[in-house]
Amino acid sequence: MSSDAAVPTVKAAFPQARVKSIMREDKDVASVGHDAVFATTLATEMFLEYLVERSFANTRAEGRRVVGYRDIAKAVTENMDLAFLEDVIPQTIPVKQAMEIREKILKQQEGP
Numbered sequence: 001m002s003s004d005a006a007v008p009t010v011k012a013a014f015p016q017a018r019v020k021s022i023m024r025e026d027k028d029v030a031s032v033g034h035d036a037v038f039a040t041t042l043a044t045e046m047f048l049e050y051l052v053e054r055s056f057a058n059t060r061a062e063g064r065r066v067v068g069y070r071d072i073a074k075a076v077t078e079n080m081d082l083a084f085l086e087d088v089i090p091q092t093i094p095v096k097q098a099m100e101i102r103e104k105i106l107k108q109q110e111g112p
Helices: 016-024 034-061 069-078 080-085 095-110
Strands: none
Touching: 016 034, 034 069, 034 080, 069 080
């Protein structure tokens, strides 16, 4: 292999300075190396691409063109890879059902 061979350049879409400042928010992190910031930036981009692809598949399946919250929540529910987000992005429920659940909880708290 020639030393003159072109090395592919990978460019991150997210601003690395912002990613670095977010990483520094952790009080246990004293400093962050450039390679760590770059790897975290690319991993974040890949993760978001995966989430969006799964969400958009749900949008297309329903014959729509605009991704909504329910598409993202459905992607989280249907993909085990995204299960860790279920507390952050829960499925939506109708207001009537939410009120019934609330009433049931309040009755349980009141006791017999």
